[in-house]
Amino acid sequence: MYTVLVSCVGKTGKPNLITLAWAMSTSVNPPLVAISIAPRRHSYASIEEAKEFVVNIPSMEILDATLFCGRRSGEDHDRLKETNLTPFPSRKVKPPTIKECIAHLECKLHSQFTTGDRTVFVGEIVKASSVKEAFTDGYNLEKAKMTFHIGGNDFATLDPKVSTPEL
């Protein structure tokens, strides 16, 4: 799936960002989204304790920042400062929404379970917002250049859009 930037806030109250490629929608009603995180990640404890997170969807324009948050731990980096990404207050949860992202899903922890060496955190979306131009008549691929991680240091985005007739 496309890469996401998840924001969370730990015990210290300091926000952190983690890059995740393993994320997916899992339910429409209630609206649920799942993210898969290794327990050794610094963000892991924050999400488990605070039971809240925001799934921000970055575009290719901020690939460098997305990579930075996937290569340097928030344990010893202030990612918001070092990436120059702009946090602004979320409506329903404490972790911030990231302004430069094209969509934001504010989540309360719904459930969690272990799958092998990762934990899947399922979030109930309590507020969703997006950049208007990115989603006019479905995805606008010029504005919503989502970042797909295709392995190692390689990323791709979608092109072209194929619209299929109703069956």
Ligand SMILES: Cc1cc2nc3c(=O)[nH]c(=O)nc-3n(C[C@H](O)[C@H](O)[C@H](O)COP(=O)(O)O)c2cc1C
């Ligand atoms: C493109 C990309 C995708 C990633 N996807 C995941 C993922 O799905 N799950 C995970 O646990 N870590 C993933 N990572 C690794 C974390 O983002 C990375 O270890 C990060 O520095 C952890 O931050 P933290 O220690 O502050 O939580 C990914 C890294 C990159 C670059």
